[in-house]
Amino acid sequence: MxxxxxxxxxxxxxxxxxxxxxxxxxxxxxxxxxxxxxxxxxxxxxxxxxxxxxxxxxxxxxxxxxxxxxxxxxxxxxxxxxxxxxxxxxxxxxxxxYAPLLDRLTAGDRWAFRLTANPVHTIRRTEGEPRKITAHLTPIHQMGWLLDEKRQQRLGFRICEKPAESRLLPEGTTHQKRPHPGDRYELTVRDTRSLAFDKTRSPGGRRDKPVTVVTVTFEGRLEITDPDALRRTLTQGIGRARAYGCGLLTLAPLTPKTP
Incomplete structure (x- = not known):
């Protein structure tokens, strides 16, 4: 690699x-x-x-x-x-x-990371209607997509939590008593974009339906829980739209925080 x-x-x-x-x-x-x-x-x-x-x-x-x-x-x-x-x-x-980095991954180690992904979920507006894949559009739901425990377990890491004294909101909640993951975890949404573009023409000259992809760039800190699973994540990607610039997770050594 x-x-x-x-x-x-x-x-x-x-x-x-x-x-x-x-x-x-x-x-x-x-x-x-x-x-x-x-x-x-x-x-x-x-x-x-x-x-x-x-x-x-x-x-x-x-x-x-x-x-x-x-x-x-x-x-x-x-x-x-x-x-x-x-x-x-x-x-x-x-x-x-890439092998030197992949080989040094160890459970318990912490890294800074960056990821551009396509966070989606499925919805059904009426009973009996087929479920439809829909993008998450708000930072809270976008963070919730990456913070999903089963997803993190499958990917081989967990997002680090902030120390209690570093949180701006008690218990990481808003005044509406709604979970606010951005204050509890070392996780930030840096950029959200909606990309709309035409795919290659189909045989015979027929134009395919335009593609719309919502991309989100996450930055934060993670702790490795399963080195083998994380190696697969780093080489196979995360989520959908990997052909369109999504799914690539990169790691960087943590820099000490200045007091």
């Missing part, structure tokens, strides 16, 4: 086209692997290609890719990078083996 980082040159027209369409970015990412066809679907439980866009500032957008093969992003450099400054020692992206 490999972890790759590519900085997008947001001033280029090709970059703006890719950033405006998860479908186009997915195709560009999959074109980085000569032995993986864009239509390939990994077997259940097998590593897959995951990607995520992190925007730290208007002109600082980073593309992260986790993949079972080392990618060749030459085409992305030409479309959305800085091709004039690349060379043998600087291809325009950085790729590192």
């Amino acid at each position: 490999f972890l790759t980082r590519f900085r997008v040159n947001t001033a280029r027209p090709g970059a703006r086209r890719l950033l405006s369409s998860p479908q186009a970015m997915h195709a560009a990412v999959m074109s980085s692997f000569p032995h993986i066809l864009p239509s390939d679907t990994p077997q259940p439980g097998a590593p897959r290609v995951l990607w995520r866009l992190d925007q730290h500032a208007r002109a600082e957008v980073l593309l992260y890719i986790v993949s079972p093969e080392r990618p060749d992003l030459t085409h992305l450099v030409e479309q959305a990078g800085w091709p004039a400054v690349t060379g043998p020692d600087n291809p325009g992206w950085q790729t590192r083996p």
Whole structure:
């Protein structure tokens, strides 16, 4: 497995086209692997290609890719990078083996994390109506999706709780007596976006129905409960819409808090 980082040159027209369409970015990412066809679907439980866009500032957008093969992003450099400054020692992206990080995961260890996901649930408006997949739209429900105990157990981690003295609200509740997970846990919703885009035309020229995906970026701290399950999570992704930039969880060492 490999972890790759590519900085997008947001001033280029090709970059703006890719950033405006998860479908186009997915195709560009999959074109980085000569032995993986864009239509390939990994077997259940097998590593897959995951990607995520992190925007730290208007002109600082980073593309992260986790993949079972080392990618060749030459085409992305030409479309959305800085091709004039690349060379043998600087291809325009950085790729590192993922195994050293995966191998050091240990139960009880704590890490900072970032995740962009597509939190959804199923609803039924009337009796007998088929259940419909619907996105969570409020931060409380989005956090509740990730904080679900069964989901965390399956993913191999638990979100860390804040010390009682660090909570702004007693018992982590609002004045309405409604659970407020954002004050109890080391978890923040940084960004919520609703992406609407057209899929590739179907054979015969028929245009498919537009796709709408609600994405949420979470940041926080987690504690490892099951290292093997977490390794699967890091290489297989979390939730739905993984082809459209969702599901990639990344870890970073915790930095000491300043007093």
